[in-house]
Amino acid sequence: MFYLVVILLACSICINIFLIHRRLKHKAEVRYIESKLKAIIDEETSERLLLYTDNNQIKSLLKQINRLLEHNQKTVADYHNVERSIRKMLSNISHDLKTPLTVILGYIEIINNDKSLSTEKMMSLLKTVNLKTLEVLELINRFFELVKLESGDKKLSFSRIDICEISRKIILDYYEILINKEFEVSIEIPEESLFVRGDESAVERVLHNLISNAIQYGSDGKMIGLKLRKDKDNIYIEISDRGKGIGEVHKERVFERMYTLEDSRNSRYQGSGLGLTITKRLIEQMGGSISLESIPFKHTTFTVCLKRINF
Template sequence: MFNLVVILLICSVVVNIILFRSRSNQRTEIKYIRNKLSKIVSEETGERLLLYTDDKYIKSLLIQINRLLNHNQKIIGNYNSIELSMRKMLSNISHDLKTPLTVILGYIEILNNDKNLTTEKIMSSLETVNLKTVEVLELINRFFELVKLESGDKKLNSSRIDICEVSRKIILDYYEILINKEFEVVIDIPEDPVFVRGDEDAIERVINNLITNAIQYGSAGKMVGLKIRIAENDVYVEVSDKGKGINELHKDRVFERMYTLEDSRNTNYQGSGLGLTITKRLVEQMGGSISLDSAPFQKTTFTVRLKRIRF
């Protein structure tokens, strides 16, 4: 009997020691977690909690805390990327506005101060002022259009559109310009109607943007192509050129609003980087997608995918 009592007492002491040590370890581990989190937050580091423990509850807590830290880092990264993007876009827009406005002010100053100008010179100066004013207005309109698209304020209509008819009409508008520039024009559009669902104005804007893009930045290749390709459930609009192209380093960036073509294709033209961003947003709002494939001086193709309607 005595032995049994002693054994029970020893067991009780051992259990209490284990519990004490366990609680002591928990307090130590929780203190580590608290101090480490405080450091990560105050110093804004990208560290994670590294703690080897046998406590399954603390293990589970660590996993969830590290998931939260990962999520927080992604949010910070996205925010920094967007902030950088906006700063660069605003800088580009400011630059693009400053150039024509400087020209406008220069010509107005000449018109005000030079009393010996001929009628011909006055008319030529006013024509330049008008062209530069239109350039400024177009840039402002593109900027506000992008803001509306990204904020969801611009709603597109959805109707049945014959993409072949729209494409033929647009390429005909450019045909004389292209011939005068001695471009080869390669057109592959089905004779029969091919219907897609979308907003007609948006589709026209998309194709216009891509053709203009091909003329400006692919001019070295002296070719512009427009092709309509039909799949079972989709229709593909391909606009191509044989210019300098876009290398692999820039291919994933061309649709970003901070991207400017001065970074890659044509150093003689500098834009605010809004055209292709607007194009992408319009296509996505119509439930489609846009992609790029480029082999410099061979073929650069922007492909727009839209949903096909069979009736």
């Protein structure tokens, strides 16, 4: 009997020691988690909580904390990307507004102060002022269109659209320009009607943006292509040129707000950097996508993918 009591007492002591050790170990683990989490937050690092433990509750807690850290770090990174994008956008739009406004103010000052101006010269200056004013207005309109698209205020009206008919109509709008610039034109549009679900004015805007972009930036290649193809679920619109192309480093960024290539700041390649961003947002709102493939002076192709309607 005595030995049994001693054995039970020893077992009880061992169990208590084990429980105390486990409790102390868990407290130490919690303290580690607390201090490590504080360091990650204070130092804004991209670390994760790594801890070997046999406690399933702590394992589950660590998993959820790491998920939260990952989400928070992604949110912070997205915020900084947007912040940088906005700063660049404001810088670029300031540049693009400053140039024509400087011309407008300079010419108006000449008209007001130079009393010896002939009527012909004055009319020439006023014509330039008018063109520069329209340029400023177009940039402002594009800027606010993009703001409305990204805020969700611009609602699209969806309907069944014959994309072949719209494509023919839009390319014909550029007939005189292409003839005057002596462009080779390659058009591949099926005779049959192909239908997509989208907003007609948005589809027209997308085509206008991409074709005018190909004419402006692909002028060195003297060629523009418009091709429609299909598969079971989608319609693909390819607009191509053989111009100077877009380098690999720029390919993913050309759709960013106000992003322009370095040479887009000279007189040959001037642009606001908003056209392709608006194009991408409109396509995405219609449930589609846009991609770019470019080999300088061989082909630069923007491919728009829209959902096909088979009835």
